Amino acid sequence: MLDDVMRKGGVLQAVMVTAANWDGTAAVLQRYERSSAHGPWQAVGETIPVTVGRHGLAWGMGLHPLPFPKGPVKKEGDSRAPAGIFRLGPAFGEADPERMAWVRLPYRQATANMLCIDDPASVFYNRIVDRRQVNADWRSHEGMLRQDGQYRLGIVVAHNMDPVVPGKGSCIFLHIWAGPGMGTSGCTAMAGDDLMALLRWLAPAAHPVLIQLPDAVHRRKRKSWGLP
Numbered sequence: 001m002l003d004d005v006m007r008k009g010g011v012l013q014a015v016m017v018t019a020a021n022w023d024g025t026a027a028v029l030q031r032y033e034r035s036s037a038h039g040p041w042q043a044v045g046e047t048i049p050v051t052v053g054r055h056g057l058a059w060g061m062g063l064h065p066l067p068f069p070k071g072p073v074k075k076e077g078d079s080r081a082p083a084g085i086f087r088l089g090p091a092f093g094e095a096d097p098e099r100m101a102w103v104r105l106p107y108r109q110a111t112a113n114m115l116c117i118d119d120p121a122s123v124f125y126n127r128i129v130d131r132r133q134v135n136a137d138w139r140s141h142e143g144m145l146r147q148d149g150q151y152r153l154g155i156v157v158a159h160n161m162d163p164v165v166p167g168k169g170s171c172i173f174l175h176i177w178a179g180p181g182m183g184t185s186g187c188t189a190m191a192g193d194d195l196m197a198l199l200r201w202l203a204p205a206a207h208p209v210l211i212q213l214p215d216a217v218h219r220r221k222r223k224s225w226g227l228p
Contacts, residue, residue, distance in 0.1 A: 002065055002085070003226030006209070007037040009063075013208035014041065014228055015088065015174075015198065017188055018215050022071055022083075023056035025183035027212075029190065031201060032228040041228035044201065050190040052081035054183025057214060061160040061168050062086040064225070069217065074159075074169040074186075076120055081186050081212065082172055085225075087158040088208045091199060092128075092144065092173075094152050104203050110151060114144040116171035126160055126170035142171050150176045153195055155202070157188070157210055174198070174210070188212065 012034055019027040031044040058074035060082020074082050090106035092114075100107050108114075113131050117124040122138035144151055154175035160168045169186060177189035188210070190198075202208050211218075211227055221227065 002063065003224075005063055006085075006226060010037055010207045011209050012037070012206035013202060015202075015208065015210045016218075016228055017050060017052070017210065017212040018218050019052060019057055019213075021056070021214050021216075022058070025051050025054055025056065026181060027052050027188070029188075029194075029198075030228075031198070033206070043228070045197075048190060048194045049180060050188055050194075051177055051181060051183050052188050052212070053079045053186045055079040057081050057083040057212065060084050060086065060172070061165060062158070063209065069221070071214075071217065076118065076167050076169055078169075079183070079185050081184065081188050082157070082159045082169060083213050083217070084159075084211075086172075086210045086212070088155055088174075088202065088210055089158075089204065091153070091155050092151070093154060094145065103199050105155065105199065106204070110144040112143070112145050115141040116144060117141050118170045120166035120170075125166055126164050128156070148178070150178060150189065152176055153192065153199070155195075155199065 014032040016030045028047045029050045030047045032041045058072040058080035059068040060074045062084040064084040092108045116128045119138035119140045154173045157172040159172040173187045176192045
């Protein structure tokens with residue numbers, strides 16, 4: 001059962017994102033924590049507004065059980081953020097690591113050579129690489145040093161990583177939004193100050209996860225999946 005997976009995995013922090021339905025862009029984020037793997041979940045702080053994919057949500061590849069419950073299934077290029085439960089980290093951003101000592105998750109500074117590969121035919125699909133250190137075999141990628149400031153700070157969402165399945169979606173992050181109500185290509189985005197507050201709270205020892213679901217699915221699965 002999923003509840004057992006999360007307990008045995010020592011999950012003590014959860015970032016819950018809920019949307020009104022599968023196709024909406026607007027969502028709400030609430031932090032939760034518990035003192036032990038068998039303790040009750042407690043809300044932390046206030047809810048904050050976030051945006052998800054411009055086409056909404058779709059079931060992704062994470063800790064939640066298969067086969068997928070009813071709903072759309074994520075695929076590369078669908079502009080839907082992954083629904084389900086996913087581990088979080090590491091963090092990344094533009095600043096030098098010495099300036100980011102307040103971030104407790106492992107942190108990696110983005111450079112012009114840092115790419116996330118979104119070509120399903122590549123052996124590096126859904127991986128962040130330094131193009132100077134690998135033999136390029138991809139036809140498309142996403143630069144991690146963006147000019148629009150949306151990747152000034154971010155967190156990797158461990159979607160479709162264990163194992164990596166070609167075509168099931170890639171390069172999923174929590175990052176800074178373009179603006180309220182503006183959907184993403186498949187990530188979850190929020191105001192910069194809210195992302196900073198989230199990063200100050202997240203702790204590797206708490207094995208944090210992202211729980212991202214439409215409201216109706218959350219209500220239906222809350223008890224059986226042991227969700228906040």
